[in-house]
Amino acid sequence: MxxxxxxxxxxxxxxxxxxxxxxxxxxxxxxxxxxxxxxxxxxxxxxxxxxxxxxxxxxxxxxxxxxxxxxxxxxxxxxxxxxxxxxxxxAAAQLRVDLAESLRSKGATEARLRAAEDELARLRTKTKEDGRAVRGLTADRTALTMRLKDREHELREKRKLLEACHLPEAHPQVQDEMITLNLQVAMAEKERDKVKKENRELVDRWMKRMGQEAEAMNLANEPLLDKGR
Structure with a gap:
């Protein structure tokens, strides 16, 4: 130009x-x-x-x-x-504010994650312990049941002997044995009642404990369930 x-x-x-x-x-x-x-x-x-x-x-x-x-x-x-x-x-100030908010949210999320992981580990450990306790209680219950059956069989046999001892021609020595058998029967029945009571109390305690632990577990998991919703 x-x-x-x-x-x-x-x-x-x-x-x-x-x-x-x-x-x-x-x-x-x-x-x-x-x-x-x-x-x-x-x-x-x-x-x-x-x-x-x-x-x-x-x-x-x-x-x-x-x-x-x-x-x-x-x-x-x-x-x-x-x-x-x-x-x-x-713009830089807004970016700093956004960064601070992101860091705060990240820290809160990590804290909740660590709490959830700790709770999960605790529940897994408790579940293992409960499983061992259940197996032990089951073994005890089985042993008590077998013991009770043995006592019942023993009582039936002794009753048969007592009925045989009530015959008129029974000898005085037989009468002494009958008294002894009566005492043994009484003691066996008492032992049987004791075993039944222990077995029932054991089952009741176990059921109560399981109910309390289940309720505590539900209460502990409510925050995690609410967060998942």
Missing amino acids: PNWREEYVSSLKDVELKNPVNMELVQACSSPSAPLSRVSLQAKPRTGSQMADRISALEAEKAALESHVSSAGTANSSMARPSGAASDDA
Whole structure:
């Protein structure tokens, strides 16, 4: 794109073609190395002086316009910089807030996860212990049941002997044995009742314990179930 000097020289050439009296002025303006203050315009001194003044005025106006444009650009950039900086500061502050919230949420989630894992490990250990206790109680119950059956069989046999001893021709020695058998039967029945009572109490204690542990486990798992919902 031509600058103001080229446009001005082109217009001077067009005028000189129509009125060729200022060729030296055109040549002086066409030469960028020749200073305008040294242009010698012998053909028309008054016209050359007016041209030099005009050129000087245009150069001064150009310099003023360039200075104004430069100062305006600097002012705009200086005004835009604080605005951009303020926007960056606001975005950075929001990012810091989001990061802090994410870290807090992560810490809370990790704490809940550790609590759930600890509770799960405790329940697994308790389940193993309960399984061993159940197996022990089952073995005790089986042994007591067999013992009770043996006692019942023994009592049936002794009753048969007592019935045989009640015959009229029974010998006095048989009567003594009958008394002894009666005592043994009484003791066996007492032992049987004791075994039955112990067996029932054992089962009742075991059922009560299992119910309490199941209720405690349900209460402990309620927060985890609520969180899962």
